[in-house]
Amino acid sequence: MARDTRIGVVGGTGAVGTVTLGLLREHGFENVRVFASARSAGKNVAGHTVEEATPEALSRGDVDVFLFSVGTGASRELVPHAVRGGATCVDKSSAYRLEPGIPLVVPEVNGGRALQNDGIIANPNCCTIPLTCVLKPLHEAAGLTRVRVATYQSVSGAGAQAMERLRGEHPDDHDLRMDWDFDGEEFDEESKLRAETRKIMELPELPIQATCVRVPVMVGHAEAVWIETDQPLSAEGARALLEAAPSVRVDDFPSPGRAAGIDEVLVGRIRRDSTIENGLALFLASDNLRKGAALNAIQIAELVLAETRAAA
Numbered sequence: 001m002a003r004d005t006r007i008g009v010v011g012g013t014g015a016v017g018t019v020t021l022g023l024l025r026e027h028g029f030e031n032v033r034v035f036a037s038a039r040s041a042g043k044n045v046a047g048h049t050v051e052e053a054t055p056e057a058l059s060r061g062d063v064d065v066f067l068f069s070v071g072t073g074a075s076r077e078l079v080p081h082a083v084r085g086g087a088t089c090v091d092k093s094s095a096y097r098l099e100p101g102i103p104l105v106v107p108e109v110n111g112g113r114a115l116q117n118d119g120i121i122a123n124p125n126c127c128t129i130p131l132t133c134v135l136k137p138l139h140e141a142a143g144l145t146r147v148r149v150a151t152y153q154s155v156s157g158a159g160a161q162a163m164e165r166l167r168g169e170h171p172d173d174h175d176l177r178m179d180w181d182f183d184g185e186e187f188d189e190e191s192k193l194r195a196e197t198r199k200i201m202e203l204p205e206l207p208i209q210a211t212c213v214r215v216p217v218m219v220g221h222a223e224a225v226w227i228e229t230d231q232p233l234s235a236e237g238a239r240a241l242l243e244a245a246p247s248v249r250v251d252d253f254p255s256p257g258r259a260a261g262i263d264e265v266l267v268g269r270i271r272r273d274s275t276i277e278n279g280l281a282l283f284l285a286s287d288n289l290r291k292g293a294a295l296n297a298i299q300i301a302e303l304v305l306a307e308t309r310a311a312a
């Protein structure tokens with residue numbers, strides 16, 4: 001199946017796009033084309049000649065699945081052309097994530113929703129994906145009533161240019177950053193984490209509060225999470241649930257460095273939150289370029305392709 005599918009990677013020169021190309025190879029996809037802006041057209045990336053992502057090129061009808069990892073503005077402009085050409089598009093920007101009727105998918109959490117698409121499936125934010133992988137089994141067992149989260153997000157989450165800047169920065173100048181849009185109260189990263197988690201978990205009223213910061217780490221996002229549940233759930237019970245959860249690996253001391261380069265979300269420090277009655281605290285880390293972006297999108301594509309084959 002994978003070998004024959006015609007895949008287009010739009011944004012293939014970027015931080016997520018280059019990881020996508022490596023993962024597509026690992027997953028057996030051999031018919032892959034790479035698209036980016038006019039700036040990169042003609043360059044060679046991982047053995048592919050980069051094509052310019054023009055409306056004409058994307059709507060030609062010669063690609064089955066497009067994996068988009070460009071900015072929100074470029075996605076809004078280009079994705080509709082690819083859909084017009086008949087392709088299924090998995091978009092990693094925030095352009096479509098909260099659009100009613102467009103599925104926002106983490107395969108382990110709400111994979112069935114991917115099949116209810118009209119050509120566009122949105123891939124969630126790189127902190128939302130690992131968070132929902134961990135919350136899902138805990139919610140099913142004990143019912144979530146509140147979530148608080150503090151993130152420690154790596155620089156690769158801000159793209160290839162930010163990675164270059166960190167490489168060139170003197171360690172004495174390293175600092176936390178909050179490089180998102182601020183609405184006077186919250187960063188859009190914090191409101192995205194809330195809104196996307198509610199949509200994916202299908203818990204539209206779930207109280208969820210986030211504080212997001214960028215740390216001078218190259219790859220891997222970490223999150224400290226405090227949850228409250230309706231039913232009591234012991235730390236041991238939560239650990240057993242997470243040990244059985246798909247794409248989650250229990251690890252005593254998760255860190256971005258331990259998570260970078262692997263597919264699973266690492267979760268540990270699972271303990272009672274003694275400040276409230278049914279409270280748990282835990283810490284997770286995941287590779288933002290893999291499960292937080294490229295891998296999740298490929299898993300969505302694989303779900304849709306398997307369904308298309310089964311229906312044929």
Ligand SMILES: NC(=O)c1ccc[n+]([C@@H]2O[C@H](COP(=O)([O-])OP(=O)(O)OC[C@H]3O[C@@H](n4cnc5c(N)ncnc54)[C@H](OP(=O)(O)O)[C@@H]3O)[C@@H](O)[C@H]2O)c1
Pocket residue numbers: 010011012013014015016017035036037038039040041053068069070071072074092093094124125126156157158159160161288289292293
């Ligand atoms: N980094 C992460 O951890 C992460 C996680 C989840 C989601 N995302 C989302 O994924 C998207 C890409 O992120 P990134 O970190 O990979 O960014 P990046 O490293 O800055 O890469 C951006 C890519 O988009 C291409 N591009 C920009 N404008 C374009 C246009 N008008 N037409 C066609 N291609 C265009 C660039 O091509 P050129 O080389 O030609 O400039 C480059 O390939 C963003 O929407 C981001 O929010 C990122």
